[in-house]
Amino acid sequence: MNRLIVSPSPHDENYLKTSTIMLNVIIALMPALIVGCVYFGLRALLLTAVCVGSCVLFEFLTRKLMKRENTIGDLSAVVTGVILAMNLPSTLPLWMAVIGSFVAIVVVKQLFGGIGQNFANPAITARIVLMVSFPAAMTRWVEPFTHEAVDAVSGATPLVLDSFRGTTDEILMPSYLDLFLGKTGGCLGETCALALLIGGLYLAVRKIINLAAPLSFIGSLFVLTWVSGGDPVYQILAGGVFLGAFFMATDYATTPISTKGKIVFGLGCGLITFVIRRFGSFPEGVSFSILLMNVLTPYIEQLTRTKVLGAKEAEKNE
Template sequence: MNKLIVSPSPHDENYTKTSLIMLNVCIALLPALAAGCVLFGLRALLLTAVCIGSCVLFEFLCRKLMKRENTIGDLSAVVTGMLLAMNLPVTLPLWMAVIGSFTAIAVVKQLFGGLGQNFANPAITARIVLMVSFPSAMTHWVVPFFWREETADAITGATPLALEKGSELPSYLDLFLGNVGGCIGETCALALLAGGLYLAARKIISLAAPLSFIGSLALLSFIAGDDPLYQILAGGVFLGAFFMATDYATTPISKKGKIVFGLGCGIITFVIRHFGTFPEGVSFSILLMNVLTPYIEQLTRTKVFGAKEAEKNEG
């Protein structure tokens, strides 16, 4: 007869574990990666592989150095690597991508305590660090399908948001399908939407933040006289809204908080795009809102069923 095991209730468990959640995020990013490969050639795949590989390696090394438990099995480093790659132009030198991975995993994630403890989104922060460090390499955009051309050199082109005033704008369809210049994973709104809806259907993300993000950006653009549909389809809005503004660790937990977070992202993105010198503001908006998350969280706690308001004389 075995010794009976005594443990506190509940004795039942479900089987959605951290690694399964992360795996689903990877699956949701596959359409965007596939679109990136079709649009920008197979180098997109190579760059993604380098990002994932270096992220996992840095995760492993950091944990080893800090004498902590190895956590590469939770697949969160794979997600970070994939997301980072989606945020890079396809022509970026591989060693720069590795620096991005180092920033994301070692600096932003592990120095703050690892999974769930980082205050800023690793991939977004890495993108911004690379953008500031290597501005020309990070804005070296190529036109889609250049790899089919005979010429050896890629033809460079501007992103839809950086086009000079008066030049011919891409059509909505081109924007929706991603047939424009930009980072590997951010141009094809269709693929990102498919991935985002997949995550929502699997109940891995809530659509509260993406909807309030995209909605507020569209509304503000409309009020300011910009083309709202163009504004939400161009640039990194869909990638940011579905995959970055829904990151668990760096966004608020409660639904109210998520809506506030999305609104903030929409407003900041609009302000940067409309008034700022940068053509694109999605990354900055998410990073800024990441920083505000603890405060949003404090103010948007859930209402407890039947709870009395704190008595004045208490304590």
Template sequence: MTPSPHIKDSISTKKIMLTVSAALVPTILASVYYFGFRALVLTVVSVLSCVLFEYLFTILTKREPTIGDCSAVVTGIILACNVPVTLPLWMIVFGAFIAIVVVKCLFGGIGCNFANPAATARIFLLVSFAGHMTSWVAPLRGAMESIAGATPGQIIRVMGVDMVASATPLSGKMEQLPSLLQMFLGARGGSLGETCAIALLLGGLFLIYKGIISWVIPVSTLGSIFVFALLFGANPFYAVLSGGAMIGAFFMATDYSTCPVTDKGKAIFGIGIGFITMIIRSFCSYPEGMSYAILLMNIITPHIDSLTITKPFGAVFAQKTE
């Protein structure tokens, strides 16, 4: 037992995960509205696969089953939000295996993983099945508006390569581009859970209000994306609303075990994510930079913690004397 005082609270891992799941419900509903019933099918398959893989791993390794904490459910939902609606079901199952078994369970389970499972699984799927992972389709509702004078190069810089693909479903030429309002409401192509910004914003604010996540990481991440977009000559509003910026800032970068502990460390962490994201979007050919940025910053989180750790108040370190 540790010395007193002890802090007691009714919160538990299960309650936290259920709260996060509830915060993602608006995003799931928006994906079904814009992309049809198959979006719900993908989400259900992803969740069931994550739960099943975690249960089987605990059985095979003779450990206490951990599916009761509902962390696998959250991973499954976020993973589904990071794939297009056209992704074959067996690929989402494979992604669930990578997220749960390879990234989470093999490193000791919840709280021991060095990287965000959903972000890592998305990267693995993107590298392994690039064609399927970049086959975005136009939404069923909310037709895109044309914007005169926009070139593919400009669109890539302000919205990412994913928006170029989604805006040209037929002709292969840049003819249509969603307005900022359509971007905010979700009437544009992309992965299931990254299109409807208002749903993600409502879910993120709900988590901040409930005290589940800190505001520091989302604000520093989205704020740095906005600033670096300006510096790189991109439209900052499109930069924040496009790709996986919103879902990454609120639901992936805030993972307890893979982000820094102190507020100063969280701010550095968020700024680093924003900077790397805009570097990839502006100068690389990858379809989206958010997942890569989160993974890279996850790797250096221990170093951020060591540099920003709070020193004990009034501590005196004695010097060794001869």
């Protein structure tokens, strides 16, 4: 005889495991990673391997020291390592990449309780720490396909080149096609908008991510740039907009849960990115914008939370 069992929601047992979600993210990152390795050579692959290996090792050791259940099997450390590597120039010394992995896993993630407990995106925070600590190494770019040359050509990123637009020192700008295909200088995983778009759409089709944050992020940056008289297509194709929008502004732990919250989060990222790019000393603002919005996520959640029908707010004692 079947019994009617009453239990709290959720009642759907077809939920995705963390390892399944992370595996899908890894698959989605592969097109951009492969393109980065083709453009920037085996050094890019080595840097990625070091980031992934050190992230997994730091997670294993930290959980061991804290006498907590080991979580390397959920693949979240692998995802952090890949995303961190994609936010770094292929020329970065490997020991600096290890420091970045330590910051991401130990400081940002495990010291706050592990996956789901961190208030900020680990890879984003690690990139900013490295950028502030080692600015020269973090801004040494090489042009694609120059990796086999002994004297690899240092090249400016598209956003740096864009700062010369309209000046007497204006130089040849990369075309929209070059930006879309990633044939420019930059971090090893952020240059090819096409590969990142393929990965983002894969995650959306698999229902791993909600497109509310990415679309509001990219859309707000586009509109603000257009209104201010800039080149909106250039701005969304250049830099780390697609990488940040699809793979970091959609992080489960550090972004709002509700669709309204995700839209607000994306709009905030677009606004801050625009302000930093237009008025700040850094040509790129994606990392800073996502980190700042991570800090504001609890407040966004509070302001956009769904009110239960018929429920009344608790009366405050005066």
